[in-house]
Amino acid sequence: MGNFDVVVVGAGTGGSYASYLLAKAGLNVALVEMKKRDKVFKTTGDAIGIHHIERMVIKPPSQVFTIRYEGAELYSPDLSVRYVVLGKGFGLDMARWAQWLIGEAESAGAQVFDGYKVQGPIIENGKVSGVRVLKPDGTVEEFRAKVVIDASGVGAVVRSRLPREWWVSEPLLPEDASNAYREIIEVDYEIERPEYIRIYLDTNIAPGGYWWLFPKSRNTMNIGLGLWGKLSEEQGLNPRHNYDKYLATSQYVRGRKIIHASGGIVPTRRPLPSLVADGFLAVGDAAVTVNPVHGGGIGPALLSAELASKSVIEAFEKGDYSMRGLWRYNIEYLRAYGIKQAMLDVFRLMLQTLTNDQLNRGLRARLLTEDEVLEISEKGSLELSLVDKLKIGLRLMKVPDVAAKLRLALRYMNEAKSLYESYPTDPSGLSSWYGKLVSIYREYASRLGISLKWLLNT
Ligand SMILES: Cc1cc2nc3c(=O)[nH]c(=O)nc-3n(C[C@H](O)[C@H](O)[C@H](O)COP(=O)(O)OP(=O)(O)OC[C@H]3O[C@@H](n4cnc5c(N)ncnc54)[C@H](O)[C@@H]3O)c2cc1C
Structure with a gap:
C-alpha cells in the first residue's frame, strides 16, 4: 500500500x-x-x-x-466567405x-x-x-x-x-460531446499559408461541429473533423466514416501518406x-x-x-x-x-442548429465581424457600443432567421453569465443555484427547438 x-x-x-x-x-x-x-x-x-x-x-x-501560427481562417460551407482571425x-x-x-x-x-x-x-x-x-x-x-x-x-x-x-x-452525455477523427499526413503539394490553421463549417462533412486543416509544416498537416455526439447517438453518424467519404477523397489530402490516424471524444x-x-x-x-x-x-x-x-x-x-x-x-x-465556458456552451448549442444555408447567409452578411468572432472566442461575450449595436442591427436585418437565433443565443449567454457570476461561495448554496441553471437551459432549449437529455433527467 x-x-x-x-x-x-x-x-x-x-x-x-x-x-x-x-x-x-x-x-x-x-x-x-x-x-x-x-x-x-x-x-x-x-x-x-x-x-x-x-x-x-x-x-x-x-x-x-x-x-508557429499567426491566426485562424474560418470558412463558410460554400467556401465563398473566409474570416481571418488573428491570434498567435x-x-x-x-x-x-x-x-x-x-x-x-x-x-x-x-x-x-x-x-x-x-x-x-x-x-x-x-x-x-x-x-x-x-x-x-x-x-x-x-x-x-x-x-x-x-x-x-x-x-x-x-x-x-x-x-x-x-x-x-x-x-458526460453524447449531446455534450463531439466525436472526432483526425489524421496526421504528408501531402505531395506545398501548403499555402502554413502559419494559419483552417476551420471549415459544413454540416454535411461535420454536422454540429467543423472540419479542420492545421498545417504542421509546408507538406504535413493535422486534418480531421468533429461531429456532434447527439447525432452519433441518434443517427449513428461516425466521424471516421465522414472523413473517408469527404476528406480522404478531397484535393486537400493529395498524395496522402498517413503518419498517424486516430480519433477521440471531446467534451464540449x-x-x-x-x-x-x-x-x-x-x-x-x-x-x-x-x-x-x-x-x-x-x-x-x-x-x-x-x-x-x-x-x-x-x-x-x-x-x-x-x-x-x-x-x-x-x-x-x-x-x-468557466464563466466564458458556460457562455460558449450556450453559443455552441445555437450553432449546432444552423443549416449550411444559414451558415452561408449568416457569414456572407458578416453578422459578426472578425473582431467580434475573436471577442466571443476570447471572452465568450460581446461588449458593444451603441454605434456597434446599430451596425449589427443593420447586418441582422439582411438575414432575419439567423439573426433571430444569434439574438436568442446572445440573450441566454448573458443569462448564463449572470448566473455563473453568482455561483455560491460555499457548497451549501449549490442545490438552489443548480435549479436556476436548469431553468435557464430548459427555456433556451425549448426556444431553440432542441431536446437535451440532461434536462429530462433533472
Ligand atoms: C481529435 C481531437 C482533436 C483535438 N484537437 C485539439 C486541439 O487542436 N487543441 C486543443 O487544445 N485541444 C484539442 N483537443 C482536446 C485536447 O486534446 C484535450 O482537451 C486535452 O488533451 C486534455 O488533456 P488532459 O490532460 O485532460 O487529458 P489526456 O491528455 O487525455 O490525459 C489523460 C491521461 O490519463 C491516462 N489514463 C486514462 N485512464 C487511466 C487509468 N485508468 N489509470 C491511469 N491513467 C489513465 C491516459 O493514458 C492519459 O495519458 C482535441 C481532442 C481530440 C480528441
Missing part, C-alpha cells in the same frame, strides 16, 4: 502539470499513468494558443513545437510535449508510476481517500492520499465512479456543477474543461491544473481536504475561464 499527500491519475497535460506544481510546492505526489511513459500521447489537433504557453511557470523547450499559437508535437511534462513533474519530485492502471476510487466515510491501482505485475494495490486528482482524460476513471449524488460526478459543455468533492478534484478533460465552441482543451487542462494545485496547496496549509476546503478551485476556475 502506498501513502501519499496527493495521487494524480493520468500523466497527460493536466495531470503532469498539476504533479509538477504540487511536487514543486513540497508535497509527496504519486503520478499514476496506465501507459508506459514513452507511449503517453494524446490524439488532438495539436494546436494551442500562445497565451496558454505564456501562462505556464515552466518554459517548454523548442522541440515540443512543430510550427503553436502546433505541438504531442509525444515530446507529454515526455517533457512528465520529466518536469519527476524532476520536481513527483513519483511516476507508469504502466499502472487506476481502477477506481477508494471511498471511506463519505470521502475519497485513495485509488485502487492495477500494477504491471497484475496485482492490485491501494494508493492512499489526502487528496486525489482525476486527470485521466475524457474517461474520467475516478470521477465517473463516484456516487451519482455527488455534484462532481455529473456524467458547460462546467461541471462542482469540480471538487471531499478529498477530490478533477482537472482537464476529466473535468470537462474544453472550450465548447472550438474544442480546444490543452490550454484549459493547464489552467485547471494550475488552479486545482493552488487550492490543494492551500488545503494542505489549512489541513482541510474537504469539499469546503477545496471550494476555492470552483470559484477561481469560474472566474478565470
Whole structure:
C-alpha cells in the first residue's frame, strides 16, 4: 500500500502539470499513468494558443513545437466567405510535449508510476481517500492520499465512479460531446499559408461541429473533423466514416501518406456543477474543461491544473481536504475561464442548429465581424457600443432567421453569465443555484427547438 499527500491519475497535460506544481510546492505526489511513459500521447489537433504557453511557470523547450501560427481562417460551407482571425499559437508535437511534462513533474519530485492502471476510487466515510491501482505485475494495490486528482482524460476513471449524488460526478452525455477523427499526413503539394490553421463549417462533412486543416509544416498537416455526439447517438453518424467519404477523397489530402490516424471524444459543455468533492478534484478533460465552441482543451487542462494545485496547496496549509476546503478551485476556475465556458456552451448549442444555408447567409452578411468572432472566442461575450449595436442591427436585418437565433443565443449567454457570476461561495448554496441553471437551459432549449437529455433527467 502506498501513502501519499496527493495521487494524480493520468500523466497527460493536466495531470503532469498539476504533479509538477504540487511536487514543486513540497508535497509527496504519486503520478499514476496506465501507459508506459514513452507511449503517453494524446490524439488532438495539436494546436494551442500562445497565451496558454505564456501562462505556464515552466518554459517548454523548442522541440515540443512543430510550427508557429499567426491566426485562424474560418470558412463558410460554400467556401465563398473566409474570416481571418488573428491570434498567435503553436502546433505541438504531442509525444515530446507529454515526455517533457512528465520529466518536469519527476524532476520536481513527483513519483511516476507508469504502466499502472487506476481502477477506481477508494471511498471511506463519505470521502475519497485513495485509488485502487492495477500494477504491471497484475496485482492490485491501494494508493492512499489526502487528496486525489482525476486527470485521466475524457474517461474520467475516478470521477465517473463516484456516487451519482455527488455534484462532481455529473456524467458526460453524447449531446455534450463531439466525436472526432483526425489524421496526421504528408501531402505531395506545398501548403499555402502554413502559419494559419483552417476551420471549415459544413454540416454535411461535420454536422454540429467543423472540419479542420492545421498545417504542421509546408507538406504535413493535422486534418480531421468533429461531429456532434447527439447525432452519433441518434443517427449513428461516425466521424471516421465522414472523413473517408469527404476528406480522404478531397484535393486537400493529395498524395496522402498517413503518419498517424486516430480519433477521440471531446467534451464540449458547460462546467461541471462542482469540480471538487471531499478529498477530490478533477482537472482537464476529466473535468470537462474544453472550450465548447472550438474544442480546444490543452490550454484549459493547464489552467485547471494550475488552479486545482493552488487550492490543494492551500488545503494542505489549512489541513482541510474537504469539499469546503477545496471550494476555492470552483470559484477561481469560474472566474478565470468557466464563466466564458458556460457562455460558449450556450453559443455552441445555437450553432449546432444552423443549416449550411444559414451558415452561408449568416457569414456572407458578416453578422459578426472578425473582431467580434475573436471577442466571443476570447471572452465568450460581446461588449458593444451603441454605434456597434446599430451596425449589427443593420447586418441582422439582411438575414432575419439567423439573426433571430444569434439574438436568442446572445440573450441566454448573458443569462448564463449572470448566473455563473453568482455561483455560491460555499457548497451549501449549490442545490438552489443548480435549479436556476436548469431553468435557464430548459427555456433556451425549448426556444431553440432542441431536446437535451440532461434536462429530462433533472
Ligand atoms: C481529435 C481531437 C482533436 C483535438 N484537437 C485539439 C486541439 O487542436 N487543441 C486543443 O487544445 N485541444 C484539442 N483537443 C482536446 C485536447 O486534446 C484535450 O482537451 C486535452 O488533451 C486534455 O488533456 P488532459 O490532460 O485532460 O487529458 P489526456 O491528455 O487525455 O490525459 C489523460 C491521461 O490519463 C491516462 N489514463 C486514462 N485512464 C487511466 C487509468 N485508468 N489509470 C491511469 N491513467 C489513465 C491516459 O493514458 C492519459 O495519458 C482535441 C481532442 C481530440 C480528441
